[in-house]
Amino acid sequence: MSIYLAFKEIWHSKGRFLLIALIVALITTLVLFIAALAEGLGNGNRELIQKLNGELVIYQENVKLSIAGSRIGRSTLNSIRRVDGVADAGQLFFSDATMVFADGQDELDISLIGAEPGRPGEPAVVAGSQLGRSSSNEVIVDGNVAARRGVQVGDTVTIKVTQGTSEELYQLAVVGVTDGRQYFIRPSLIVPYLTWEKIRPQGENETNSGELISNIVVAKLTNPADWQRMAQKIEVEVGKVEAVDRVTAYEATPGYSAQQSTLDTQRYFTFFIGILVIGGFFQIQTLQKVAQIGMLKAIGASNLVIGLAAVTQIVAVNAFGVAIGAIGSLLLGASFPPGIPIVFTGDAVAAAIGALMLIGPLGGLVSIYALLKIEPLTALGLAQ
Amino acid sequence: MSTILQADAVTKIYGSGESLVRAVDDVSLTVERGEFVALVGPSGSGKTTMLAMLAGLLKPSSGAIHIGGQDLTAMSDARRTNFRGHAIGFSFQANNLVPYLNARENVELMLRLNGKLNRNTKKRVEELLVRLGLGERMRNYPGQLSGGQQQRVAIARALIHEPQIVLADEPTASLDTERAHQVVETFAELIHEQGRAGIMVTHDLRMCTYVDRVIRMRDGQIGQVVSGREAIDELATMYAMAS
Numbered sequence: 233m234s235i236y237l238a239f240k241e242i243w244h245s246k247g248r249f250l251l252i253a254l255i256v257a258l259i260t261t262l263v264l265f266i267a268a269l270a271e272g273l274g275n276g277n278r279e280l281i282q283k284l285n286g287e288l289v290i291y292q293e294n295v296k297l298s299i300a301g302s303r304i305g306r307s308t309l310n311s312i313r314r315v316d317g318v319a320d321a322g323q324l325f326f327s328d329a330t331m332v333f334a335d336g337q338d339e340l341d342i343s344l345i346g347a348e349p350g351r352p353g354e355p356a357v358v359a360g361s362q363l364g365r366s367s368s369n370e371v372i373v374d375g376n377v378a379a380r381r382g383v384q385v386g387d388t389v390t391i392k393v394t395q396g397t398s399e400e401l402y403q404l405a406v407v408g409v410t411d412g413r414q415y416f417i418r419p420s421l422i423v424p425y426l427t428w429e430k431i432r433p434q435g436e437n438e439t440n441s442g443e444l445i446s447n448i449v450v451a452k453l454t455n456p457a458d459w460q461r462m463a464q465k466i467e468v469e470v471g472k473v474e475a476v477d478r479v480t481a482y483e484a485t486p487g488y489s490a491q492q493s494t495l496d497t498q499r500y501f502t503f504f505i506g507i508l509v510i511g512g513f514f515q516i517q518t519l520q521k522v523a524q525i526g527m528l529k530a531i532g533a534s535n536l537v538i539g540l541a542a543v544t545q546i547v548a549v550n551a552f553g554v555a556i557g558a559i560g561s562l563l564l565g566a567s568f569p570p571g572i573p574i575v576f577t578g579d580a581v582a583a584a585i586g587a588l589m590l591i592g593p594l595g596g597l598v599s600i601y602a603l604l605k606i607e608p609l610t611a612l613g614l615a616q
Numbered sequence: 617m618s619t620i621l622q623a624d625a626v627t628k629i630y631g632s633g634e635s636l637v638r639a640v641d642d643v644s645l646t647v648e649r650g651e652f653v654a655l656v657g658p659s660g661s662g663k664t665t666m667l668a669m670l671a672g673l674l675k676p677s678s679g680a681i682h683i684g685g686q687d688l689t690a691m692s693d694a695r696r697t698n699f700r701g702h703a704i705g706f707s708f709q710a711n712n713l714v715p716y717l718n719a720r721e722n723v724e725l726m727l728r729l730n731g732k733l734n735r736n737t738k739k740r741v742e743e744l745l746v747r748l749g750l751g752e753r754m755r756n757y758p759g760q761l762s763g764g765q766q767q768r769v770a771i772a773r774a775l776i777h778e779p780q781i782v783l784a785d786e787p788t789a790s791l792d793t794e795r796a797h798q799v800v801e802t803f804a805e806l807i808h809e810q811g812r813a814g815i816m817v818t819h820d821l822r823m824c825t826y827v828d829r830v831i832r833m834r835d836g837q838i839g840q841v842v843s844g845r846e847a848i849d850e851l852a853t854m855y856a857m858a859s
Contacts, residue, residue, distance in 0.1 A: 244716030524715065531706050532704075
């Protein structure tokens with residue numbers, strides 16, 4: 233009975249209900265795109281650290297977890313490796329460089345990262361092989377570079393770095409392609425650490441103590457679940473270092489938290505607007521139907537029938553709008569070229585759709601309450 | 617004849633103290649099976665309030681109302697809603713029909729509400745609408761029907777579920793004389809034919825020609841009760857005197 237009334241009315245006023253469904257669809261699109269943008273931009277900042285193959289990221293003490301500000305030498309690495317419970321550890325070296333292309337493609341800014349072959353910090357390849365010797369002119373490229381610029385295993389890539397006052401070009405052989413490993417919104421090229429030391433950008437008269445200084449150390453534990461205790465243990469036993477898990481590490485990336493919370497705020501506001509828009513629509517509709525609902529109650533329709541019909545309409549219109557919006561967003565998202573930081577992940581999309589399905593029922597609460605309050609007496613033009 | 621509706625000493629009081637209003641004051645009446653009664657009176661006479669109480673839409677301040685032997689005043693709200701759905705048929709002055717259901721669906725609505733919609737009853741809907749001259753209009757929505765046609769659909773809806781009593785509030789309010797006569801004549805015919813009890817609230821004395829009894833209300837109380845014939849004769853005399 234309720235479903236009958238609900239859909240009869242929707243069918244009779246198709247235009248009006250379609251309009252509100254389209255508004256829901258637009259809100260859905262907005263929410264999904266904000267979520268995808270948060271994911272995409274978030275990935276650009278955190279991917280590399282999030283996917284490190286070690287539980288702990290170790291920084292120099294008192295640098296506020298800034299990779300750029302942190303310096304950890306070879307001797308500290310060795311102390312970390314000697315801590316009981318550390319299975320292995322590797323240095324990770326960060327700098328910027330630019331990829332240049334012979335075929336006329338635009339230059340591409342990248343993060344040039346040095347890692348120790350076979351040690352924590354070196355990403356696992358999805359195609360090709362891992363890095364060989366520590367000083368070989370080999371490189372593992374980020375999957376994003378492969379996707380955006382068509383770089384493949386076996387290619388030679390050229391990178392441009394500034395050393396002193398001159399620009400130097402280096403040729404590197406691509407031995408492997410890894411998955412997405414962006415850092416600081418740039419895709420990464422991972423080279424053996426001795427090669428990194430040789431080709432990294434450096435000032436004219438940089439002091440070098442002879443020791444290889446990395447930015448951070450990645451430690452793999454024998455018991456990953458024990459990371460909290462191990463972090464403390466390393467800090468105590470090694471000294472002058474700060475050890476944190478990967479999540480803490482990427483959340484400390486400059487701007488990351490601010491960016492994510494800005495996008496979250498936008499998302500919540502959009503939800504809130506959705507609730508108000510749907511609530512307003514159904515409330516106005518209810519006010520227009522007071523006489524009609526009074527008549528239905530007078531001739532014997534119960535509050536249950538009236539209430540369920542309203543809930544059915546709200547849920548149906550809401551679901552229809554969300555479906556259109558979701559399909560539209562995914563199609564639109566799929567048509568974007570790689571490189572635009574829009575990433576739809578199953579979890580984020582499912583969570584957003586789940587929340588969007590609630591905006592109708594939440595917004596409709598007021599109007600359903602108003603419907604239940606209508607007196608059947610209004611059918612006779614009387615008020616209680 | 618058996619009594620369908622029995623109202624005993626029904627009173628409705630609004631407000632209190634200085635502002636106390638006795639909208640209906642100690643009214644008793646009965647309506648028998650197959651009897652069509654008109655409730656007439658000037659505005660403010662309490663006739664609509666009385667109808668609302670007889671329909672179970674408003675609780676009397678005191679007194680009892682029985683329909684088919686069941687006490688309306690003793691029922692819970694939910695029970696009374698259900699009771700209205702199967703024991704009473706309604707036709708209202710305005711907003712009579714559901715705008716998004718066509719004529720046929722509006723009539724079928726009563727059967728749906730009572731879980732009685734089936735092939736047989738659907739056929740009855742069709743027959744009744746044909747009988748009311750709406751054979752060609754069954755698929756039209758209320759917005760596509762004239763006032764008289766809408767009123768006839770409402771009459772079909774009021775009767776289709778075989779209620780014990782049919783209540784009509786000003787069924788001719790928005791109709792011209794010819795249509796008004798057609799509508800009330802058919803209504804009376806069906807009430808008599810099917811053996812329902814019928815009450816019509818109206819301010820249009822000309823319609824009394826189709827009813828068995830006219831109950832006059834004034835200031836919340838029942839005045840004179842006359843037959844429909846007598847009411848019409850009286851009206852004719854009044855016109856004669858005026859001219």
